[in-house]
Amino acid sequence: MSQLLLDISPESQPTLENFVAGRNAELIAALRQALAGGGERSIYLWGEEGSGKSHLLQACVAAAQGAQCDAVYTKGSVPQPADMVAVDDVELLDDEAQIELFDLYNQMRDSGGMLLVSGKASPLHLNLRDDLRTRLGWGLVYQLHGLSDEEKAQALTQHAQSRGFALPPEVTQYLLRHGRRDLPSLMAVLDALDEHSLRLHRAPSVPLLKEVMQAL
Numbered sequence: 001m002s003q004l005l006l007d008i009s010p011e012s013q014p015t016l017e018n019f020v021a022g023r024n025a026e027l028i029a030a031l032r033q034a035l036a037g038g039g040e041r042s043i044y045l046w047g048e049e050g051s052g053k054s055h056l057l058q059a060c061v062a063a064a065q066g067a068q069c070d071a072v073y074t075k076g077s078v079p080q081p082a083d084m085v086a087v088d089d090v091e092l093l094d095d096e097a098q099i100e101l102f103d104l105y106n107q108m109r110d111s112g113g114m115l116l117v118s119g120k121a122s123p124l125h126l127n128l129r130d131d132l133r134t135r136l137g138w139g140l141v142y143q144l145h146g147l148s149d150e151e152k153a154q155a156l157t158q159h160a161q162s163r164g165f166a167l168p169p170e171v172t173q174y175l176l177r178h179g180r181r182d183l184p185s186l187m188a189v190l191d192a193l194d195e196h197s198l199r200l201h202r203a204p205s206v207p208l209l210k211e212v213m214q215a216l
Contacts, residue, residue: 014058018162020155023145024052030140031056034114035063035084042109042139045118050182051144053118057086060116081107084114090136091119091126098129105135115139149176152183159187163194165204174206178213189213 021028033039045053057073064071064084071084076092078100079085085108087093093101101117108115119126123137147155153172160167167190179186192212197204 013062014055016056016059016063018158019052019055019059020147020151020158022147022151024142027056027142027144030142031060031116035060035067040140041112042105042115043117044123044136044139044141045116045144046120046122046141047144048120048146050184051146052183053144054088056144057088057116057118060084060114061086064114078104081111081113084116086116086118088118089120090117090128091121093128095129098132102129102132102135105132147183152176152186155183156186156190159190160194160204163191165194165197167204168206170206171204171209174209189216192216 016028016031019028027045030039030043034041034043045056047053054075061071061073061084069083071086072079072082073086073088075088076097078087078093078097081104085104087101087104090101105115107113117136119136122143123133123141126133126136128136153169153176156172156175157167171193175186175189179189189209189212192215193204193209196212197208200208202208
């Protein structure tokens with residue numbers, strides 16, 4: 001009989017350190033420079049769902065807060081100005097919120113604050129107000145490139161280590177062959193595998209992974 005366990009596994013918080021950069025090394029360098037107070041202070045990130053936009057925005061906010069800065073992360077709304085503001089999924093903003101983001105952009109630019117905005121498309125192809133699209137294109141614009149299977153394997157291994165268990169290579173390869181392609185979905189399966197193996201007091205394995213994937 002499996003034993004129910006309290007959820008005591010450490011949560012993996014988004015950081016720049018645990019983000020597998022792949023072909024996005026230039027973007028990570030730009031974010032670090034902006035967090036240090038240099039370079040361009042307005043950065044727009046775009047990419048498909050699961051590419052890591054939310055991870056990076058939340059990681060930057062956490063880094064700024066760790067440096068005792070006033071930093072805010074939002075999705076679907078626009079906050080008041082701060083030392084650093086991150087607005088995720090800009091395409092979710094309604095007409096009123098788009099005006100608020102336009103005003104926020106100008107205020108942050110005047111104050112020297114750091115503004116991060118993400119979306120699913122480049123500024124040119126966003127279904128937003130023309131003046132807001134223009135503002136978003138004034139700063140640095142980066143497309144987040146997807147990871148190769150090798151880079152996804154590295155990310156999965158790091159995630160397993162953060163939860164305190166070793167991930168056998170054959171488990172990683174099976175997950176990459178038969179799981180969904182986006183990294184957040186792969187991570188979610190890995191978390192479920194960890195919890196399942198803990199309940200059964202068995203090491204993670206391909207047979208256990210198959211049980212988890214069938215249940216999901």
